[in-house]
Amino acid sequence: MSELKYWVWLASLKNVRSRSKKLLLEQLGGAREVYFARTGDYDRLDFLRDDEREVLVNKDADYAKRVIDTCSRRDIAIITLRDAAYPLRLAEIYDPPLVLYVRGKLPPLDDICAVAVVGTRGASPYGLKMAQRMGYGIAKCGGAVVSGLTRGVDAAAARGALLAGGRCIGVLGTAIDTEYPTESIANDVAIFGALVSEYAPGTHTSPHFFRQRNRITSGLSAAALVVEAPAKSGALLFADEALNQGREVFAVPANADSVNAEGSNRLLMEGAHPAVDAWDILGEFAERFPNLSENGMYSRLPAELVEEGIRTAEKTGVPDSDENRTSRKQKAKKAPGKPVEKKKDIDKPEPEEYIDLVKQLEGLSTEQLAIVSAITGPHTHVDDIIERTGLPSALVLSELTMLRIKGCVIDEPGKRFSLNISQK
Numbered sequence: 001m002s003e004l005k006y007w008v009w010l011a012s013l014k015n016v017r018s019r020s021k022k023l024l025l026e027q028l029g030g031a032r033e034v035y036f037a038r039t040g041d042y043d044r045l046d047f048l049r050d051d052e053r054e055v056l057v058n059k060d061a062d063y064a065k066r067v068i069d070t071c072s073r074r075d076i077a078i079i080t081l082r083d084a085a086y087p088l089r090l091a092e093i094y095d096p097p098l099v100l101y102v103r104g105k106l107p108p109l110d111d112i113c114a115v116a117v118v119g120t121r122g123a124s125p126y127g128l129k130m131a132q133r134m135g136y137g138i139a140k141c142g143g144a145v146v147s148g149l150t151r152g153v154d155a156a157a158a159r160g161a162l163l164a165g166g167r168c169i170g171v172l173g174t175a176i177d178t179e180y181p182t183e184s185i186a187n188d189v190a191i192f193g194a195l196v197s198e199y200a201p202g203t204h205t206s207p208h209f210f211r212q213r214n215r216i217t218s219g220l221s222a223a224a225l226v227v228e229a230p231a232k233s234g235a236l237l238f239a240d241e242a243l244n245q246g247r248e249v250f251a252v253p254a255n256a257d258s259v260n261a262e263g264s265n266r267l268l269m270e271g272a273h274p275a276v277d278a279w280d281i282l283g284e285f286a287e288r289f290p291n292l293s294e295n296g297m298y299s300r301l302p303a304e305l306v307e308e309g310i311r312t313a314e315k316t317g318v319p320d321s322d323e324n325r326t327s328r329k330q331k332a333k334k335a336p337g338k339p340v341e342k343k344k345d346i347d348k349p350e351p352e353e354y355i356d357l358v359k360q361l362e363g364l365s366t367e368q369l370a371i372v373s374a375i376t377g378p379h380t381h382v383d384d385i386i387e388r389t390g391l392p393s394a395l396v397l398s399e400l401t402m403l404r405i406k407g408c409v410i411d412e413p414g415k416r417f418s419l420n421i422s423q424k
Contacts, residue, residue: 006031007080008064011099012200016052018095023047024056025081025098035059067200076176076201077102090219093245097198097216101176104194107144107167109220113282113289114144114169116221116242118235119153119228124260127228130252131156132163134225137278139166142292146171146221147189148213153227153235155185161193162405168193171217173210177201182411183404191401196220211237218242222288223281226251226272229263236263239272248284250275364408367391368399372408378418385417 010021010031024034027045034056042053071078079085079100087109090096100106115138119127135145135157144167147158161168162185170189172178176197180186189195198216199209214237218224224242226249229235239249251272254261268274275281282292364372367389374380374388386396400417403409410420 003032004068004078004080005061005064006035007099008067008078008200009061010034011097011198012063012067013055013058015055018097020048020052021098022081022095030082031080031098035061067202070177070201071101074177074201075103077106079106087220089222090216093215093219095215096219099198099200101197101200102194103176103190104192106169106194106196109144109169111289111291112144112167113142113223113285113292114146114221115281116146116217116224116238116247117154117157118148118217118224118226118238119264120230120233120235120260121150121152121154122260123152123156123228124258126254126258127153127252127260128156131227132160134227134252134275134278135160135168136164136166138282139164139168141278141282141294142289143167143278143282144169146217148173148210148217149186149189157227158185158189159405162188162402169220170195171213171220172197172199173213174205175199175201175203178205188401188405191398210234214238214241215245218245218247221247222285223248223250225249225275225281226264226267228252228254228261229267230260231262231266233263236267239267248273248281250281252276364403364406365399367395368403368408371396371399371403372419375409375417375419379412379416380418382415382417 010016010024013021024045025031028034028037028041037056039053039057042048042056048056068078070076079102081091081096081098085106086100087106089110117131117135117138119131123131131153135147137160138145139161145157145161146169147154147161149155149158149170149172158168158170168189170186170193172186172195174197176195176199178186186195196216198212199205211234218238218241221242224239224247226235226239242249249267249272251264251267251274252261253268253274253276254265256265258265273280273284279294282289283294286292286294370389370391371385374385376388382396382400385400386393389396391399400409400411404411407420410418412418
């Protein structure tokens with residue numbers, strides 16, 4: 001713990017650039033040596049600015065001790081740049097964070113083809129659907145999704161990875177102990193994947209944190225995918241960051257007249273690789289990561305994933321795509337007095353108006369089915385569910401989270417749950 005104190009002290013110093021901190025470690029040997037260095041030692045280092053030298057002279061480590069105590073109480077892991085668990089590909093960027101704070105379990109990312117999926121917050125239904133399908137496919141094929149978890153494309157990709165039962169890493173532009181609403185995707189990622197931040201518990205958020213986050217999100221990844229981005233979008237800045245780090249950049253094609261995808265289409269014209277499914281990305285890394293398998297692409301997409309983009313758009317009021325608006329207008333035009341003929345298509349059955357109970361229960365585990373059966377009415381308290389199933393409370397809470405992601409249950413105030421399953 002004594003050594004960790006010096007790492008947290010150095011990482012938390014304001015007005016000292018990340019690049020300067022990394023060079024300090026290289027020049028002086030380690031965090032302990034940086035802490036015990038004298039003014040003259042700092043003066044000899046020409047990469048330091050005068051204001052950085054003034055900050056380094058302050059040897060107060062009380063804040064670092066409080067951070068370590070807080071992380072210990074809240075089950076937050078602290079990984080330093082020299083730890084074996086620190087991802088090597090992140091350590092090799094120009095200005096890696098000295099310390100990573102982690103909630104959940106960080107997988108061995110150097111052995112995994114992690115893909116950063118980014119895009120606009122105001123995604124169209126098409127953008128949301130593609131983001132979620134890409135996230136699902138990446139996870140099913142053996143990769144991992146890295147996401148900033150902001151609403152729109154980022155959150156949709158993370159949701160897809162979780163629906164696939166795969167790995168997802170959320171990179172925060174806020175303190176690691178930021179509280180989220182119960183329905184936030186960040187809470188689910190913390191349970192089934194990992195939340196990562198370079199900001200200690202209690203750190204006040206600053207606008208520039210979110211731009212700084214880009215270098216970590218890209219640094220953790222082998223490739224970056226831009227799903228949908230307008231002409232002026234933070235996702236394009238992210239793509240620049242990824243290119244500067246030597247990452248392969250992919251983009252999902254969209255209609256040429258789609259304002260929402262003007263920036264991502266432009267990336268394709270400038271040399272980004274087109275991607276219409278997950279294997280278009282992962283296939284480029286199959287030799288480097290032998291665990292990848294194209295077979296995952298052919299697993300059946302859950303029904304809730306297929307329509308999630310449209311449903312999310314309707315709930316959040318995100319802008320519709322030009323092509324969807326045109327299609328609906330054309331369908332709405334009917335010749336006066338002329339009956340609408342139903343066209344029969346033997347090879348393509350009519351889409352169902354609903355998803356029946358049997359289909360919605362397909363793929364649920366034995367424990368999940370037991371939990372669904374225990375929710376005998378609306379607003380069932382979690383204690384009643386635990387008692388009726390006879391399952392451990394931790395398992396029930398974990399499976400309830402997954403059932404909520406799948407859309408089978410609704411999370412309500414007061415630790416209560418209701419079924420969200422359509423029936424005839």
